[in-house]
Amino acid sequence: MNTTTSVTTDKAPTPTVVESKLEQSLRDVGIPPRPLILERVGEEMRKEEPNFRYLGELISADVSLAAGLLKTANSSYFGFRSRARTVTQALVMLGLNISSRAIAGLVLRKVFLATPAMERFWDVSARVARVSGWLVGRLGVRDGVRPDDAYTFGLFRDCGIPILMKKFPQYVAILKEADADLDRVFTDVEQVRCPTNHAIVGSLMAQNWWLPEETSEAIRCHHDAVILASGPLVIAPASARMVALAQLAEFLVQRIDGQSTTREWDKLGCTCRQLLALDAEGAEALLPEAEPVVRDTID
Numbered sequence: 056m057n058t059t060t061s062v063t064t065d066k067a068p069t070p071t072v073v074e075s076k077l078e079q080s081l082r083d084v085g086i087p088p089r090p091l092i093l094e095r096v097g098e099e100m101r102k103e104e105p106n107f108r109y110l111g112e113l114i115s116a117d118v119s120l121a122a123g124l125l126k127t128a129n130s131s132y133f134g135f136r137s138r139a140r141t142v143t144q145a146l147v148m149l150g151l152n153i154s155s156r157a158i159a160g161l162v163l164r165k166v167f168l169a170t171p172a173m174e175r176f177w178d179v180s181a182r183v184a185r186v187s188g189w190l191v192g193r194l195g196v197r198d199g200v201r202p203d204d205a206y207t208f209g210l211f212r213d214c215g216i217p218i219l220m221k222k223f224p225q226y227v228a229i230l231k232e233a234d235a236d237l238d239r240v241f242t243d244v245e246q247v248r249c250p251t252n253h254a255i256v257g258s259l260m261a262q263n264w265w266l267p268e269e270t271s272e273a274i275r276c277h278h279d280a281v282i283l284a285s286g287p288l289v290i291a292p293a294s295a296r297m298v299a300l301a302q303l304a305e306f307l308v309q310r311i312d313g314q315s316t317t318r319e320w321d322k323l324g325c326t327c328r329q330l331l332a333l334d335a336e337g338a339e340a341l342l343p344e345a346e347p348v349v350r351d352t353i354d
Contacts, residue, residue: 084251085222086260087166092120096155097265105151111143114158123161124154133202153203159264160184160210167217176217179308182349184209186304187297189348193341194331198292200300208270208297209304212277214260215253223249234317241278241319254278269293277301278319280326299327303338307345 095113099105115121121142128145129138139145146154164177188206219226225248233244242252258275262268273294276282283295306320320327328338 084256084259085218086256086263087218089264090159090162090166092117092158092162093155093265096151096158100151100155107143107146110146110151111141114142114146119165120158120161124149124157127157127161156203156207156266159266160207163210163214167221173217176213179314180210180213182308182312182351183212183301183304185351186307186345186348187300189345190300190304190341193344194300194333198296200293200296204267204270204293205297205300207266208273209301211257211261211266211270212274212301213253213257215255215257215274218256218260219245219249219251219253237318237321240280240322270297273297278323280323283323283330284326295330299330302327303331303333303341306338307341308349310342311346311349 092113096110099110114124124142124145125139128135128148133149135148139148149157167173184206187209188202191200191202191205216230220230223229229245229248233239233241236244242254245252254275254277258271261271261274269291272291276290276294277298282290283298302320302323305317306324309317309320324335324338328334
């Protein structure tokens with residue numbers, strides 16, 4: 056007598072199901088949708104012959120976005136011999152890859168309600184981003200991390216914080232507790248009183264806004280010293296280096312402006328210095344050089 060055995064296997068979820076679940080989680084936590092301009096840039100990047108003139112006209116319709124992209128292209132980070140005078144020229148000089156990340160950073164502040172507290176938050180993020188990019192020039196390009204990579208990560212590193220502030224009324228108190236805690240991992244403090252943490256939320260936003268995978272991974276792991284020290288089998292070297300650069304940048308910013316009370320350098324500093332091949336004295340020695348970068352007075 057012949058018998059047949061029926062084997063039931065769990066099928067992997069289809070991409071459509073995964074995307075649907077991701078979209079639902081984004082809506083649940085209140086992550087801002089991907090800006091239309093990023094959609095348009097992404098569409099052009101995927102074409103064999105992108106239309107730079109069309110994108111230039113699209114970006115130029117937003118005066119602040121156009122001015123920001125021109126400022127980026129003409130900044131000392133890139134050191135182009137000639138200056139971009141139109142948005143189209145800026146796009147050509149930067150390339151669509153860098154341009155898309157620059158645009159993402161420029162629109163980031165615009166999607167959140169402007170309040171005095173949020174303005175201070177973005178000002179600190181801008182300082183950390185600026186110093187992170189400067190540190191690449193100072194310490195050298197390693198693991199494929201360029202100034203624009205470090206700058207973009209610095210801007211987006213804590214983007215989950217304003218999202219959670221809007222979602223959970225008690226989050227400001229949670230944030231103060233996490234800032235002051237010298238022993239526990241920052242994100243562990245958050246998750247005691249929240250169903251998630253700002254690193255996870257920020258990583259999801261970075262994915263949704265089409266930032267590079269290394270940037271999203273760095274955002275997800277930027278408070279975890281164990282993961283940072285685990286090596287390339289656990290975290291991409293580029294992601295670990297971006298985290299280390301931003302932590303060092305934050306340390307320099309805090310020492311120079313004296314306005315922050317976070318304890319993250321105490322918890323992560325040793326690991327980050329090892330990743331950057333710096334000793335404690337080497338980190339301290341960067342303070343005089345970093346001051347004009349922090350204060351945005353560098354020539």
